[in-house]
Amino acid sequence: MTKLGLTGKALPGPPTASGRAWLFDAALWTVLAGAGAWEFRSALEPSAVRDLVVPFLVLAAAVPGSRRWPGAAVFAVNGLCALGLTDESDPANAYAVALGAMTYLLGARVRAGRAALVVLASCLFVDLAVCVVLGQGAIRWFYAVTMLPVALLVPWLVGRYQQARRALVSDGWRLARSLEEEQRFVAERARLRERTRIAADMHDSLGHVLSLIALRAGALELSPELSGRDRDDVAELRRTVSEAVDHLRETVTVLRDGPDADLEGSSVESVEELLDRARASGVAAELVREGDSPSLSPLVGHAVYRVVQESLTNATKHAPGSAVRVRIAHADGRTEVGVTNSAPSAVPSPGRTPGNRGLAGLRERVGALGGVLHAGPFERGFRVTAVMPDRVGAAPLGGAVPAAPGDGAESARRMRYARREVRLRFAVAFVAPAALAVTVLPSAGYLAYQLATCILRPADYAAIQVGQERAEFARLLPPRGYRYPSDAARAVPRPDGSVCTFYRSNGNLLDQVDLYRLCFSDGRLIAKDVIPGDPV
Incomplete structure (x- = not known):
């Protein structure tokens, strides 16, 4: 600018x-x-x-x-x-x-x-x-x-x-x-944190399995039935598995570096224990299980726990006093987790409350397991639903398409709102002057047209002589006469039996101008006068 x-x-x-x-x-x-x-x-x-x-x-x-x-x-x-x-x-x-x-x-x-x-x-x-x-x-x-x-x-x-x-x-x-860039940055950080937690879960589950393999290999190494060559092969297997566990631990340690290193990496708390703690804190929480509980993959089980935990946290933060209903259903090789909270009975604390960070991480976690997650308003409250296969590696579930910034993004909505506000202010600021202009300008323009088409130039006035027929000098006359002479101009005496027409001497609309009066009798000019200083 x-x-x-x-x-x-x-x-x-x-x-x-x-x-x-x-x-x-x-x-x-x-x-x-x-x-x-x-x-x-x-x-x-x-x-x-x-x-x-x-x-x-x-x-x-x-x-x-x-x-x-x-x-x-x-x-x-x-x-x-x-x-x-x-x-x-x-x-x-x-x-x-x-x-x-x-x-x-x-x-x-x-x-x-x-x-x-x-x-x-x-x-x-x-x-x-x-x-x-x-x-x-x-x-x-x-x-x-x-x-x-x-x-x-x-x-x-x-x-x-x-x-x-x-x-x-x-x-x-x-x-x-x-703001949208900031939101994307925050969501990306949430995804990275969730990936760190997923890596920690992989360490806990896979490390546990590898440790059992190493333990079994160590026991097998002591078996008297093995030959020397077989015992060496089993010892090499045990060392390889032990090294794999160490490498896995080192990798996860690097990923978990930072303030989130102690966050829920190896939690063994169940959903029931989580809800018991919430009820002890005054939250009205209900758990409903449907179907036979299968043997879930450790990663899927922990994802179920995280969905319930994050949804419960959001409910207590954004809808204090609401009732929370948790539904976990198992059917056809998949697990569905639904957490619904009712409308809040208390007003959230004032100030800026961050939101959607944990949901972004949950969406990343559930998607990595081949599942889908939906979250949104539901009956004056809020509902989070996640569907995952019971075992990691099963066929992914369809239906989740990540929202890309576009017409539905927050910035686009704010942009449309700002444009509507500006248009409204423009209408309010200019509708009254525009209405006045539409009303007044045509009248003023018509008046100006009338005044501009009744002007008899001084040279033409001087060329007109008393006694001439009107037809002889009609070409010198303007299209129409001046219709608004003052009372003083109308009061000037005129010849008996004559019809007089007034003309303006110039086009000045703001100043007093001289008027020319031509008086006719039977189509012949019998008198011409100059009436000075007649105002518009």
Whole structure:
């Protein structure tokens, strides 16, 4: 984001002069210069240098320069509006539109609000100073204290809103991605810890089996029925098994290095004992077993224990006071463990409570054994279900697909919520002005159209002579007459039996203008008058 210094100059940043940027600048310059050319075309006393050449050059420098010097661009275009205040015929030049465009870009591109306000206040000070020095009348003062402040402030506020909207979306997206990366890191740590526990379980079960093999080999080595060669082979077998046990112990020791080294590596506590301890702590826990209990693999048995333990821990942490029901069912060579807790009867303690770390580890453990694990809300509570084969190495169970970050990720949901909030604020901030504009602008535009199409140029008025037939000079008359003359203008005496039509002498919408009155009788002009200073 471009930043503005106290001098109104944007701080240096990466280059922005891309092809798209140049195309935008060219289109913007064309629109703003076209508005100035239209004003020049309709002006009563146009000056090519003042109304075209100088403004076009200023815009040609200000539009691309607003990317690096947005404050200076606003100040330069405001100079064109101040130049309009010196025009005796029309203070409301078309470059107020250019001023609004530059102030919008100032608000959209510049983060520093105080320095931008200094630029806007300086521009307004210059405009008022021009009115004071030149001793301008009420119409120019009205233009300087209403139209120019609106062109300076309102577009800048809109630009600031757009900048805040972009910042909200980008910052929210960056924060969401950071949080998601942190969550993935935490989940990965949980998986690694669970793999360490799995390695410890493998050591406990496999090490126990290998130790029994070594013990049997040692006993066999002492048998008197073996020959010398057989005894040497059995001794070599015993040494090999002993070395394998030592290597397994060393490997697991390395894996268990750290603060988690003493965590449940070789727990022999049963599920019943675990629930007894929970009940002694005041937890309403119930255990239901279904089916004949098979001889489970040690790794599967410990996984069952870990599912119940982690689910019970989460229930007491996140749903204090809830009742916990544990169901363990055995059928068709697989074991299903379900832990369900009811809605909490107490409010969890305030503060950030970490979650899903243990579940990530459980999912890793159960998946490594060929099983699947599901966890989610259930009847105002929470349920964890794990299905595993009774023996390690059996056919894996299908149905579990890891969730990849995408549209359903937390960051994506937060992003969609932020966008909805920004759209809602945009609607609230702009629906009222938009409704007012839809109501007022058509009426104002129609009035301006009527005033612009009832102008009789002074030269054409001078060419019309009393006594001429209307058809002789009809080409010089505007399409319609002026419908809103003042009561004083209507009260001016007119020839008897005549019908009079009023015309405005110039297109100034803010100042008092002279009215031309043409009076006709039987299609012949019988009188022409100039009524000075009739206001709109």
